[in-house]
Amino acid sequence: MNVQSVAGTTGHHRTRLLLGYAAGSRILLLTLIIIWRSLLSPYDTSASINSPCLSSSNSTNPPPLLLLPRVGSAIETSIVWDSVYFIRIAECGYEYEQSYAFLPLLPLCISLLSKSVFAPLVPLIGYRAVLGLSGYVLNNIAFVLAALYLYRLSVIVLKDQEVALRASILFCFNPASIFYSSIYSESLYAFLSFGGLYYFMNGTDFYAALWFALSGTARSNGVLNAGYICFRAMHQVNEAFYSRRCTYLTLKILLTGALCCLWIFTPFISFQAHGYVNICMGRSADEMRPWCQARPPLLYNYIQSHYWGVGFLKYFQVKQLPNFLLASPILSLALCSIIYYVKHWPEVFLSLGLRASSIEKKLVGSTLSTGTEGGPSTAGFPENDDSNMLQDDLTVGLRKRATKRENLVTQPLKSEALKSLQCDPVVILPFVLHLSFMVATAFFVMHVQVSTRFLSASPLLYWFASNIMGSPGIGKRWGYFIWAYCAAYIFLGSVLFSNFYPFT
Numbered sequence: 001m002n003v004q005s006v007a008g009t010t011g012h013h014r015t016r017l018l019l020g021y022a023a024g025s026r027i028l029l030l031t032l033i034i035i036w037r038s039l040l041s042p043y044d045t046s047a048s049i050n051s052p053c054l055s056s057s058n059s060t061n062p063p064p065l066l067l068l069p070r071v072g073s074a075i076e077t078s079i080v081w082d083s084v085y086f087i088r089i090a091e092c093g094y095e096y097e098q099s100y101a102f103l104p105l106l107p108l109c110i111s112l113l114s115k116s117v118f119a120p121l122v123p124l125i126g127y128r129a130v131l132g133l134s135g136y137v138l139n140n141i142a143f144v145l146a147a148l149y150l151y152r153l154s155v156i157v158l159k160d161q162e163v164a165l166r167a168s169i170l171f172c173f174n175p176a177s178i179f180y181s182s183i184y185s186e187s188l189y190a191f192l193s194f195g196g197l198y199y200f201m202n203g204t205d206f207y208a209a210l211w212f213a214l215s216g217t218a219r220s221n222g223v224l225n226a227g228y229i230c231f232r233a234m235h236q237v238n239e240a241f242y243s244r245r246c247t248y249l250t251l252k253i254l255l256t257g258a259l260c261c262l263w264i265f266t267p268f269i270s271f272q273a274h275g276y277v278n279i280c281m282g283r284s285a286d287e288m289r290p291w292c293q294a295r296p297p298l299l300y301n302y303i304q305s306h307y308w309g310v311g312f313l314k315y316f317q318v319k320q321l322p323n324f325l326l327a328s329p330i331l332s333l334a335l336c337s338i339i340y341y342v343k344h345w346p347e348v349f350l351s352l353g354l355r356a357s358s359i360e361k362k363l364v365g366s367t368l369s370t371g372t373e374g375g376p377s378t379a380g381f382p383e384n385d386d387s388n389m390l391q392d393d394l395t396v397g398l399r400k401r402a403t404k405r406e407n408l409v410t411q412p413l414k415s416e417a418l419k420s421l422q423c424d425p426v427v428i429l430p431f432v433l434h435l436s437f438m439v440a441t442a443f444f445v446m447h448v449q450v451s452t453r454f455l456s457a458s459p460l461l462y463w464f465a466s467n468i469m470g471s472p473g474i475g476k477r478w479g480y481f482i483w484a485y486c487a488a489y490i491f492l493g494s495v496l497f498s499n500f501y502p503f504t
Contacts, residue, residue: 014165015148018172022147025172026140029181032494037078044500050076050128053092064123072125075132080500083183086110087131097289100275101303103268105217106185110134135183142187143180147172149194150459156201157431158423158463167459167466173486174462175330176453176504178493189218190457193225197459200228201427209260217267220300221454224434226261231352231430233257238354275299312445323449326504327442329485330452330461334439337464341432345425352433353426431460452489452504 066072079087082102089099089107113134114127121130147168154164179186196211209229216222236253276299280292291302304310315323342349435458442451455461469479496503 014161015151018147018151018165018168019144021169021172022144025177026143026181029177029490029494030136030140032490033078033178033181033498036495036498037074040495040499042077042080042499044080050088054095055092063126066124066126068124069126072129075125075129075136078498079128079132079183081182081497083132083135086135086183086185087128090114090131090135091128094275094278097275097279097299098303098307100271100299101307103185103217103219104271105214106135106138106183106188109138109188110183113138132183136181139183139187140181142191146187146190146194149191149198150462153194153198153201153459154463156198157427157459160423163463163466163470166469167462170462170465170482170486173483173490174456175486175489176456176493177486177490178497178503179453179456182497184453185218186453186457189215189222192218193222193457194459196225197228200232205229205232205256205260206263209263212264213267216264217271220268221438223265223268224437226264227434227437228430229257229260229264231433235353235426272297272299308447310446315446315448320448323447327448327451329489330455331439331443331448333461333465334435334455334458337460338432338436338439340464341425341428348425348429349432353429428460428463431458431463434458435460449502449504 085099085102086107087110088095089102089104090110094100110131114122114130118130118134118137121133125133150171151164151168154167155161158164158167174180176186180190181187192211192215196208196215199211200208212222212225212229214222215225233253233256237250240250240253276292276297279299280288280297283292285293289302291297291299294302309315347355435455438455438458439451442448442454446454465478465482469475469482471478493503495501
């Protein structure tokens, strides 16, 4: 696949090209799933077993005759791993304690689709098969939309349509692709997260907060998106301080940021409260589960620790070395992208961009940023390359001393050396911090093999890989390596995961 050929496309052609790649990649994955399910025997054949919901009456009536039973059976047997939980919740609701580890947005959407758009198919293939079909259709459409929003976000941040398109195409064939085409929450989360980031970068905080809140109802790590709101509020307060704005403006910024963050956390907290009411309320102290009496009663943390053994350093065992090896490519890519940023802009990273912003405000006396003319607003982030300014201050000083006949070797300004780089490192910084936190969590706390899909929704990975692939000299070599990695994991994922073998 020659991604370099995208350089000649412009405007709507880029969008159409990306949509073609996104839809084509989903068709490829679904085709591979069907092929491997047909050729290989699954490790676990219990996928089609589906006991009646606990809330339903014990009916002895035989199941209705279906017009296309083989099609329905094929769909039902493809529901494996965590997909079983999502379909069960969509059909029966939250019956068991461990089912509360799976957030409600995906099951709710599946249930709505199965009772509306796909309801006429129930007599043909059965209700559970319709639930599965709804999940497949929903997630693959959400993936295509996620790729489109990633491209729009990348254009705003990178200010380079070629790099943005290449990054988005990389996402279309990311190593966790099998999960984006299965009944998992990755596609919905990526769609809502990328969409929220797009509106966030356009300066519409409340609209972005709505999308972030919805992402928190798809996956628990969606609440981490509140960090972007906090980062912006921190910089706006810093800018107000150095611009000598009134206290009222500072309080307004803090209150707005707090309300947005509260809005993002509310769905997740409400879901945990729902679990507490269903499981703990109305029970005596002897009947209560251990987490019910904890303060605060954190259901999600208890489930992850009790049922799946998730916890700090709990996965550091010799027998888990193959899983660390499986996760090593995505972790290495993430670490390289973080190190690359820190190496090029250490002052921005160590000061969280605040020192760069304050120096710029002192030098140019600018007020709160409202975006560049003729383009999307960066909504509170400095418009200039702050790290370049910091290093340029030192370089200008060296040049002045050189004019006084001191024996010094001068170097070009940082802004001159990196004049081709159009992105603002302060704008990219929250993405770096977000990815850094997720990498630490994946490596030290989670089941490390989950890193492949856990980190796959980070835009920074694709921006870094796209930038490296576009570099002269080493770009072609790294391009082969990155594409080989993606192709290998797509192949392994489609073979192993679809046949109920462990993957990630």
